[in-house]
Amino acid sequence: MAKKNIPLSPKMDFLREELDRLEKQDLSRKLRIIDSCDGPTIKIAQDEYILLCSNDYLGLTQHPKVKEKAKEAIERFGCGSGASRLISGTFSLHDELEKRLAEFKKTEAALVFASGYAANLGVISSLAGKGDVIIVDKLNHASIIDGCRLSEADLRVYPHKNMVFLEKILKQTQNKRLRLIITDGVFSMDGDIAPLPEIVDLAEKYNALVMVDDAHGTGVLGKEGRGTVEYFDLDGHIDIQMGTLSKALGSLGGFIAGSNVLIEYLINKARSFIYSTALAPVQVATALASLEVIQTEPQLQLRLLQNVRYLKEGLQSIGFDTMESPTQIIPVFIGDTAKTMQASKFLYENGIFVPAIRPPTVPKGKSRLRLSLMATHTTVHLDKVLAVFKAL
Numbered sequence: 195m196a197k198k199n200i201p202l203s204p205k206m207d208f209l210r211e212e213l214d215r216l217e218k219q220d221l222s223r224k225l226r227i228i229d230s231c232d233g234p235t236i237k238i239a240q241d242e243y244i245l246l247c248s249n250d251y252l253g254l255t256q257h258p259k260v261k262e263k264a265k266e267a268i269e270r271f272g273c274g275s276g277a278s279r280l281i282s283g284t285f286s287l288h289d290e291l292e293k294r295l296a297e298f299k300k301t302e303a304a305l306v307f308a309s310g311y312a313a314n315l316g317v318i319s320s321l322a323g324k325g326d327v328i329i330v331d332k333l334n335h336a337s338i339i340d341g342c343r344l345s346e347a348d349l350r351v352y353p354h355k356n357m358v359f360l361e362k363i364l365k366q367t368q369n370k371r372l373r374l375i376i377t378d379g380v381f382s383m384d385g386d387i388a389p390l391p392e393i394v395d396l397a398e399k400y401n402a403l404v405m406v407d408d409a410h411g412t413g414v415l416g417k418e419g420r421g422t423v424e425y426f427d428l429d430g431h432i433d434i435q436m437g438t439l440s441k442a443l444g445s446l447g448g449f450i451a452g453s454n455v456l457i458e459y460l461i462n463k464a465r466s467f468i469y470s471t472a473l474a475p476v477q478v479a480t481a482l483a484s485l486e487v488i489q490t491e492p493q494l495q496l497r498l499l500q501n502v503r504y505l506k507e508g509l510q511s512i513g514f515d516t517m518e519s520p521t522q523i524i525p526v527f528i529g530d531t532a533k534t535m536q537a538s539k540f541l542y543e544n545g546i547f548v549p550a551i552r553p554p555t556v557p558k559g560k561s562r563l564r565l566s567l568m569a570t571h572t573t574v575h576l577d578k579v580l581a582v583f584k585a586l
C-alpha cells in the first residue's frame with residue numbers, strides 16, 4: 195500500500211521560504227543521480243556524458259590493481275570497520291596506510307580520519323583555542339573555516355596569496371601563545387598554487403606554525419606526486435600536512451601527516467577522530483593500492499599534465515578566461531550566476547557534465563565553471579569538450 199506524504203508542519207515554513215529565496219537567485223542546489231561510471235564518462239538515465247568535474251584526477255577509482263585490493267580487503271575484513279579507531283576499529287591496514295602516508299609525505303607519522311573534512315575539523319579545533327590566532331587565506335576551503343570556527347580561536351584572513359598582508363597580521367599578533375597559518379596547497383576553486391616558500395619564510399621569521407591542506411596537490415604535484423610541499427622542495431619545513439584520500443587517491447577519507455608528537459596529540463584530542471567510526475578497511479586498502487600505483491606508474495601524472503595543457507590552450511584559443519591555474523583544476527570564469535547556470539545547462543545538453551560553481555562556494559560575481567581533468571580523458575573526449583565550448 196502506497197504511503198501518503200505527511201504534510202510539513204507550519205512550524206517548518208521558514209525552510210520553504212529560504213528554499214524559494216535560493217531558487218529565485220539561481221542558488222538552489224539539486225542532486226544529479228549518476229547510474230554508472232567508467233571513469234571519464236558517466237551515464238545518467240541511459241545518456242552518456244563526459245565527466246569533467248571529478249576529483250579522481252588519476253582515474254584510480256577504476257584502476258584494476260586498486261579494485262583488486264578493494265575486493266581482497268572486503269573478503270578479509272568485511273565491509274565496515276564496526277567501531278571508532280580507539281575502540282576496535284583499528285585494523286592492520288590502518289596501521290600500514292598511516293606508515294605509508296608518513297613515508298610518502300616524508301614526515302614521522304600520519305593519522306587517518308573518516309574524511310578530509312573531519313581531518314581539518316579535528317586538527318584545527320584541537321590545536322588552537324581561545325586566545326590563539328589562526329591566519330588563513332581568503333580562498334581556503336570551507337572545511338578549514340569550519341575547523342577555525344569550532345576552535346574558538348581568533349580568525350584573521352589575508353587577501354588571496356597576499357604576503358604583505360600576512361606579514362602585517364603576524365606583526366600585530368606577536369604577543370599570542372600560538373599563531374597558526376593555514377593555506378590550501380592548490381586552491382580548490384581557482385586551481386592556483388599557494389606561495390608556500392614565502393609563507394614558510396614568514397612563519398620562521400615570526401615563529402608561527404604552518405599547516406597546508408593539500409587535498410588537490412597530493413598525487414598530482416611534484417616529481418613523485420607527493421604534493422605541493424615536494425613541488426616547492428619544502429620537506430621538513432611544514433608543521434602540519436593535511437591530505438585527502440578521496441581525490442587523486444581514488445578512495446575516501448582524510449589524513450594528517452606530521453611529527454610523532456602531533457599525531458599522538460591528535461589521537462588524544464581530535465574529537466572528529468575520537469568520536470567517529472573508523473574508515474572501512476576497503477577504503478584503506480584502496481588508498482594503499484593507489485599510493486603504490488602513484489609510485490610505480492608516473493605516466494599517469496604525465497598524462498594528466500598533457501591533458502591540462504591541451505584543454506587549457508584550446509579554451510584560451512577560443513577566448514575563455516581560465517584564470518591563473520597551472521593545475522588540473524581549470525576554472526572557466528563567467529561571473530554572472532544566471533549566465534554560468536545557462537552555460538552549464540548548454541554543456542549538459544551537449545553531453546558534458548560540469549555543474550556551475552556559485553556563491554557561497556565562490557564570492558558573489560565570481561561564478562564559474564570548474565573543469566577538473568583526469569589522466570584517463572582521451573584526446574577524443576577533450577576535442578569534443580572544445581567543440582561544445584566553441585558552440586557555447
Ligand SMILES: Cc1ncc(COP(=O)(O)O)c(C=O)c1O
Pocket residue numbers: 309310311312314335337378382407409410438439440447448
Ligand atoms: C581543499 C580541500 N580541503 C578539504 C576537503 C575535504 O576533503 P574530503 O572531501 O575528503 O572530506 C576538500 C574537498 O572538497 C578540499 O577541496
